[in-house]
Amino acid sequence: MTTLPIIEDSLFGLDNLPYGVYSVDGSAPRVAVRLHDHVIDLGLLLGTEGDNDVFAAPTLNPFMAQGHARWVEVRAAIREALRGEVPQDALHRLDDVTLHLPVEVSDYVDFYASEHHASNLGRLFRPDNPDPLMPNWKHLPVGYHGRSASIVVSGTGIVRPQGQRKGPADEKPVFGPSTRLDIEAELGFIVGTGNAMGSSIAAEDAEQHIFGVVLFNDWSARDIQAWEYVPLGPNLGKSFASTISPWVVPLLALQEAKVSVPDQEPEVLPYLQMRQPWGLDVDLEVVWNGETVTRPPYAAMYWSPAQMLAHTTVNGAPTRTGDVYASGTISGPEKNQRGAFIELTWGGKEPVQVNGEERTFLEDGDQVTLTATAPGANGGRIGFGECTGRILPAR
Amino acid sequence: MTTLPIIEDSLFGLDNLPYGVYSVDGSAPRVAVRLHDHVIDLGLLLGTEGDNDVFAAPTLNPFMAQGHARWVEVRAAIREALRGEVPQDALHRLDDVTLHLPVEVSDYVDFYASEHHASNLGRLFRPDNPDPLMPNWKHLPVGYHGRSASIVVSGTGIVRPQGQRKGPADEKPVFGPSTRLDIEAELGFIVGTGNAMGSSIAAEDAEQHIFGVVLFNDWSARDIQAWEYVPLGPNLGKSFASTISPWVVPLLALQEAKVSVPDQEPEVLPYLQMRQPWGLDVDLEVVWNGETVTRPPYAAMYWSPAQMLAHTTVNGAPTRTGDVYASGTISGPEKNQRGAFIELTWGGKEPVQVNGEERTFLEDGDQVTLTATAPGANGGRIGFGECTGRILPAR
Known part of the structure; x- marks a missing residue:
């Protein structure tokens, strides 16, 4: 002993x-x-x-x-x-x-809960639209299902995906390794107990169902995604891999991190209303080849984890033990708070300095690590496990 | 004995x-x-x-x-x-x-493989676009991940989903039971053995991986779907339930049903090319409250099941035993071959006769049954199990 x-x-x-x-x-x-x-x-x-x-x-x-x-x-x-x-x-x-991967993942849904991220991507992907946000964005947490089998534990190598892309200059689509491989710094929420088909989970009951929180890197091949995503959403641009941290921080440990989400205007429908603050004051850091390049603040997220779970189930869809849902890229209002390189480098047009080199998207051998801390008891802070992955050459 | x-x-x-x-x-x-x-x-x-x-x-x-x-x-x-x-x-x-549900479903992907269906929905959802097909449609089988937990066996009651919708006349979104509840008559393909992350399944090897085929009803709430689906695709409009037939017809039983897919023009990329005919000559029938209302022909599908599997894995995404992927709505060129009521009734504007009543979308108590047959050995035919569901009132 x-x-x-x-x-x-x-x-x-x-x-x-x-x-x-x-x-x-x-x-x-x-x-x-x-x-x-x-x-x-x-x-x-x-x-x-x-x-x-x-x-x-x-x-x-x-x-x-x-x-x-x-x-x-x-x-x-x-x-x-x-x-x-x-x-x-x-x-x-x-x-x-x-x-090891701490949970056997049942269903996986990825949201799009940062107003800053959704606005930035709207400007980049749909430059001709006057409003970068779609009309539904402030009325519901937009999300899509992803591939459960592709969720891997921190440290797993990430093989550069192959796929179709078609740039503005290409007459027809070309095939090959992605040339715009990116990250998305997110939080992932682990459903401990779910709901039966035909029932739903109210936002105020989400606390009873969410077991814990992990760091989540939704690796994204922007060239594949841009070509494939209309009209049914992302598929192969995302489905090759997502990495989670090995340690699941219990929601019970994050009580001091609870904050109000930003004002939601227009008012949301009753099933999305929350009685208590349900944002999370988690500060992330994205480390690219050893250098911190951005610090996304989870507190700036528009939609709360409770609202995401309430929305997922309001149509009677069942959730199960081991479901994972992720927040979508965490981006704050400042440039050095953007949680994806496509935003940080504005579509690759504004490179960032990484160890003295000008960089835009990920190269083979690059390593990206997410870390995070949040307020704990007695004025202290608590940490999340590292979420790291290195890019391996395409096969 | x-x-x-x-x-x-x-x-x-x-x-x-x-x-x-x-x-x-x-x-x-x-x-x-x-x-x-x-x-x-x-x-x-x-x-x-x-x-x-x-x-x-x-x-x-x-x-x-x-x-x-x-x-x-x-x-x-x-x-x-x-x-x-x-x-x-x-x-x-x-x-x-x-x-019982014959497989434990791992990941589930739904495709959009009928040119007739994609064209019809393009005209209905995006009437201002000159081309009803998106630019990517003939280059890759468009698909999205759906909710594995929502796949149920034939005979399971389907609770009418609640959700947000916003019609052209609505100033803001309203919440309530779906008023445009629909079916999608599809085939579902069951992956028997998958591929490891970072590898892929070639189109010509798909035969070795696909265990069998079921009938698949992708129940769809069109009002929820229309409001939510930009830019990340369908979510709650589909995730409440999908029904499969209880009997998995082995792919080994469908050798006589193999036919060529329609000509694919422009030529597809090499990873989507097939050496053998890989379409399936399966004739479906959709029975609404006892009356056959449409007969979708699977042989008219543009993308083959082998191409869908090759595409799913070409980026290195892993598949597993129990993965299900569905074809998307099967619609032929004729009106009475359309596999979704939104097409059959042209957005609800052209009701069909069901037992002498004019009908558009599903009402509580309605029952829909899919059946199908395909060529078997010696000039005979083989059948699929019934895929049936009855609509229960919203809860």
């Missing part, structure tokens, strides 16, 4: 306690919780008897399916256990473990 | 042998095959030893994951076994069993 130190100012202290799935030296993946730079096997910490059998599972899904009351109970039990003596065999150094 | 009769002209004879999942009196669901009006438990017919353990599973996924060579082998074994004596306990009357 050992006693873990209490580290002041840790981004991964007792107020955070994100969940993940780890293995060590090829062992079977199991559920863990992170404290500072320790990975703690939850089954060895709390036992695997009775309801705790879910900690021996290879994903968080069985635990998440136990519901909100259990999430509260287990979090309290973990905090209690970590203040005492911890079994030595439950404890690993972060550097010694392999982290 | 009993010997089953050989019925001439049966749509479900030895040349068809579709797979499904059944239970009887609340028993655990198991894999079955259909012969005429008999449901035959595959585990009891062929045993569940070794590789045959997959027949005791509650979905077809484990069997499908065994791959193409096993599909060929098992089909031959079934035909052999059904020509001999069949154990009495393996045999059920179709009317005595409950049929």
Whole structure:
């Protein structure tokens, strides 16, 4: 048995306690919780008897399916256990473990919840339209379904996608590796318990259903996307890969991060109205080959995670344990707050400096890492796990 | 033991042998095959030893994951076994069993592969555009991801979705039950074995990956869809429910149904070219409250199922056992071949007669059934299982 130190100012202290799935030296993946730079096997910490059998599972899904009351109970039990003596065999150094995709993803939806991002993309993709926002944008959180199988854990290599594109100068479409490979810095929300077909989740009940939050990089091939996206939306421009951070920050850890969303004018329909502040004050950072190039503020997002879930289900569509929905690119009002390179470089026309080089879109070998922090208890801050990926050459 | 009769002209004879999942009196669901009006438990017919353990599973996924060579082998074994004596306990009357969703659906993509349908919808949704087809339409099979959790088996009640809509006369969006609830008569293709991320499936290899075919009704709320679909495509207008037939017709049973697709002009890119005819001569029928209202011909579809799969994976996106992709509405050149009511009634302006009543979109209590047949061996025909659903009032 050992006693873990209490580290002041840790981004991964007792107020955070994100969940993940780890293995060590090829062992079977199991559920863990992170404290500072320790990975703690939850089954060895709390036992695997009775309801705790879910900690021996290879994903968080069985635990998440136990519901909100259990999430509260287990979090309290973990905090209690970590203040005492911890079994030595439950404890690993972060550097010694392999982290796995923490959830088995059911359905995945990507939204478009930043007014700044939607406006910037409207200007870039539809320059002739007087209003960069579509008429529906302020009435509903626009979103589309993406490919669940393409969601991978941080550290997975990203193969440059091949596909069709047709630039203004091309007489007909050409095929080849994407030449405008981009990122989208987002938050992803993990549905812990869903709703049955024909029912819906009210915005004020979303708190009971959302298990936690991850960083989410929605890699995007802008040339493929621009050619394919009318009229049914993005498909191959996005479906090759999306990366999530390995640690799921519990929504229960983000209570101090709750803020009001920006004023919603015109007033939204009743099913989208919220009684409590439901924005999240999460500050992201995008690191390109080691250099921070932009700092997207989640607090500036127009639509809240609760509204996205209420909208997803208002037509009676079912959600399930393991559903992931992402916010869409997080962009703030300032240039250095834009969460996609197409915006940051204004369609590639205004390169940014990365380690002294002028850069626009991603080149083979480039690495992009998202990090984030949010207010925690007692004036401290809590961190998100890294969300990183390196571009591999097209095959 | 009993010997089953050989019925001439049966749509479900030895040349068809579709797979499904059944239970009887609340028993655990198991894999079955259909012969005429008999449901035959595959585990009891062929045993569940070794590789045959997959027949005791509650979905077809484990069997499908065994791959193409096993599909060929098992089909031959079934035909052999059904020509001999069949154990009495393996045999059920179709009317005595409950049929379940035959596959656990992984990712779901819906295409838009009928030129007639895409042209009709272009004229209806974008009347000011001179060309009803978007510039990309003849270069790639346009498609979007849909909601896997919403795919239900034939016979499941369809709750009328609620949602936002904004008609031309509405000053702002209104909320309520959809008033333009529609069908889309499609075929769905079940991926038996997929591809790893970063690899792709060539059009000529699609045959090795596609396990079988179902009838697919992509219920659509046109008022919700019309308001939400720009710029990221359909979401709530579709995500409330899609119905599939309970019997998966093996692609191996459809060899006589192979036909060339219509001429593809302009020539498609190399990754979409096919060496063999890959269209399917399947004749559908749409029955509205007992009356046949339209007969969509699958043979008229522009894009083939092989091209859809090649396109889905050309960017390195992974597919998995249990993926479903659907063709999009099947519409032929004639009015009585249109596979959606919005086309059949031209946006509701040209009602059709259903049991002597003038009808446009679906009313509560309406029932829609899709059926289909295709050429089988020796000049006969094979059938698809019924794909049916009744509209329940909004909740």
